[in-house]
Amino acid sequence: MQRSSLAALVAIAGLVAACTVEQTRSPDTSEASAMGEKTPSLSRYTVEQDHAPIKGIVAQNVPDAEVRPDPILPLGNGSPYVIDGLSYTVLKEYENYSAQGIASWYGAKFSGHRTSNGELYDLYKPSAAHKSLPIPSFARVTNLENGKSIVVRVNDRGPFHEDRLIDLSYAAAVKLGYMEKGTARVEVEVIPVPGVQDRRDPIYGDYRFLQMGAFGDEALAAALRAELEPLLSAPVFVSPVDIGGRMLYRVRVGPVDDARHLVAVQQILDERGYQPGQPLP
Structure with a gap:
């Protein structure tokens, strides 16, 4: 199977606008700076204005984020970082963070x-962008106008507007009842997670695997494995798992020798x- 065919199966499809809202995210140059990357092409996004997806979601189908001790890695946590001439600092002590302000999505x-x-x-997951909370971290966001709340996972930087405190995903905004507005x-309260401070490794700690995808079709998993094996110096394998009576075939890379090897594999x-997921222990 061709690389392009597999990519088409696992990539997120482009979405047609159902409505148009004010753009709340930072421009490409700002996002690149927050990640510590080179400035990407201005054609990175296919549309100029942000919008809701054509396939909507209802509030009762939006779950809270699963709170877990995800390691705080260097990527996304460079501090201080500069956006449009302004300097921002990632909080080192944040467990008692609580603030009120304006949320966008x-x-x-x-x-x-x-x-x-x-x-x-x-956009269908309960996530958020914040200027100073470590990535990832978890917070409960409460809409002060109607009392609705949701637990989100902060995995992005922004919104870089003086009057905005946090940018929520489309799904989280639906859950809080302000998507159309x-x-x-809102009020943002960090949820402390025991064990996270022990996982602030300067590179990747004890994470030795990368998951490349999970497929219901074993043949697709095998095809991706065959594509990856010639490219990498680490083993590539298919790991089957039974999820509620349904078999999934996970394609994983590893184990790697050390943290630097893991970074090198990610770069290749x-x-x-290819777009690997988070490192795995």
């Missing part, structure tokens, strides 16, 4: 593009257009 324009820690933005006054994958 971002949607289909950014769907499938990388967040500040290299993950792919999924565009903004709302990125250069070839």
Whole structure:
């Protein structure tokens, strides 16, 4: 199977606008700076204005983010960082963080593009962008106008507007009841997660694997494995798992020798257009 065919199967499809809202995310140059990357092409996003997806979601179908001790890695946590001439600092002591301010949301324009820690933005997940909270971290966001709340996972930087405190995903904005309005006054309270401080490794700690995808079709998993094996100096394998009676075939890379090897493998994958998920122990 051709590389392009597999990519088409696992990539997030482009979404047609159902409505147009004010753009709340930073421009490409700002996002690149927050990630510590070179400035990307201005053609990175296919549309100028952000918008809701054509496939909507209802509030009751938006879950809270799963709170877990994700390691705080260097990517996305460079501090201080400069956006449009202004300097921002990532908080080292943040467990008692609580603030009130204006929340906006971002949607289909950014769907499938990388967040500040290299993950792919999924507008249907309960995530958020914040200027100073470590990535990733977890927070409860409460809409002060109606009392609705949601737990989100902060995995991006922004919004870089003086009057904005936090940018929520499209799904989180639906859950809080302000998606159509565009903004709302909210309270953001960090949820402390035991064990996170022990996982502030300068590179990647004990993470030795990368997951490249999970497929319901074993043949697709095998095809991706065959594509990756000639490119990498680390093993590539298919790991089957039973999820509620349904078999999934996970394609994984590793184990790697050490943290530097892991970074090198990630770089090769990125250069070839593959998009690995978060490192695994």
